[in-house]
Amino acid sequence: MYKFAHIADCHLGAHRNPVLQKLESNAFEKIMTKCVDEKVDFLVISGDLFHSNIPDMGVVNKAVKKMKEIRDEGIPIYLVYGSHDYSPNETSIIDILDSAGLFTKIVKGKVENGKLKLKFTVDPKTEVKLVGLSGRKIGMEEKYFEILDRESLEKEKGFKIFVFHSAITEFKPDYLARMTSIPISYFPKGFDYYAGGHVHKRIEEEWQEYRKIVYPGPIFAGSPRDLELSAKGENRGFYIVSFKDGVKKIDFIEIPTCQYVVYEYDASNKNSTQAQEELIQGIQELNVDNKIVLFKVTGKLSGGKTSDINFQQMRRILAEKGALYVNVNRYGLTSKKYTSLKVMGQDVHEIEKKLLKESIGSVKVKTTDLKGNKGIKLASDLLSALRQPQKPNETKRDYIERRVRHAFEVLKLTEVFE
DSSP states (O other): OEEEEEEOOOOBTOOOSHHHHHHHHHHHHHHHHHHHHTTOSEEEEOSOSBSSSSOOHHHHHHHHHHHHHHHHTTOOEEEOOOTTTOOSSSOOHHHHHHHTTSSEEOOOEEEETTEEEEOOEEOTTTOOEEEEEOOOGGGTTHHHHHTBOHHHHHHOOSOEEEEEOSEEGGGOOGGGTTSOEEOGGGSOSOOSEEEOOSOSSOEEEEETTEEEEEEOOOSSOSSHHHHHHHHTTOOOEEEEEEESSSEEEEEEEEOOOOEEEEEEEEOTTOBHHHHHHHHHHHHHTOOOTTEEEEEEEEEEESBSOGGGSOHHHHHHHHHHTTOSEEEEEEEEEEETTOTTOOOOOSSHHHHHHHHHHHHGGGOOOSOGGGSHHHHHHHHHHHHHHHTOOOOTTOOHHHHHHHHHHHHHHHTTOOOOOO
16 A cells, blocks of 8 residues: 655745744644655645745745655655746746756646647656646636647556646635636546645545545645635645555545634724724733734724724734734725725725726727626736735846736736746
8 A cells, every 4th residue: 555645735935924934834844744754655746835936045945954854755746836836937946946856847748739748757666657737827727728638648557646736617616716717627537636736725526537636725824815714614734645556545634733713893883983992892802822813804884984993003912912913804894984985805806806897897998808707807817917026036127027927928928838
């Protein structure tokens, strides 16, 4: 009997806050240690090992040390790019570490006669055959799934793993409705295990001739939404899969990182002074010592402005009570004084989408790709490309050029396969 580990969406380097950075790093280190303790035969990473294709070198240094430890134990690592650690125009840290022999990128192939032909990577010890497709920014990998030569992959004999970093349409959670996804019919049939990444939720499915389809979800959190889902009971960790002629057992290994407190307050029909007083009173009663606090305020104030509520004061109070970290979500808070605000949402992306939907009809264009839902998606994707933060040690010129290149990709002015 053999075993392999499956992780995804580590998003190392996603957080600037030192507390979150440490929790993120601790989760990754615990997983690497567990792989050694469980004597897995190899490790599969389904994309987004890092949060950026050129992450902070301090983050890289810590991750490399832990990965080298398991390599020194004879455990090879196989991976694909994720949408965060992939770049079509720049050398990624993934490329550098692959060249250094720390792990193996398994995306190997070329387009011939309009078909994308992929080559298997064979694990020398177990003879498992791995193949897959990387994730791309804003779901651009869909075109490669469309031209994938599935027949040749399906004919291959032996224990096979398909590694990918994309949402599958049939299994996409409702709250990720706006995320680009790939129909299950675009995947090759008959693989023993489909190692998924990109969807930040744990999923185990089977679908007709598609056997074990598994998403581990993030190991910690790549976004505030991940923190909220963790606080509401979503377990974080990775999988260990036991196999011989086929998959015998799939075990989810939970990696606890911290405790959470969720505090929600509805400010409807309260003025800003009342809301301020009640919020302070409410948080004073919370037990937040050594916990992450998710602080969510919604509703429409009957009087005063949203800016009258001193959220910084509340952060200080919670910090003094021992909170590890405080995340304040007030995107759903509005005031009657600002009647021009016509939409509400849970986060900035949802609000943007609603505003775009409200405004798209007033824009006169001839191209169909700029109208209706297509126009909304294109505008939203372009905003995402343009709002990318500047990387550590990146010059202003390089930063601007990178954002322009990514904007061109969104507008489909470039086409690169790697």
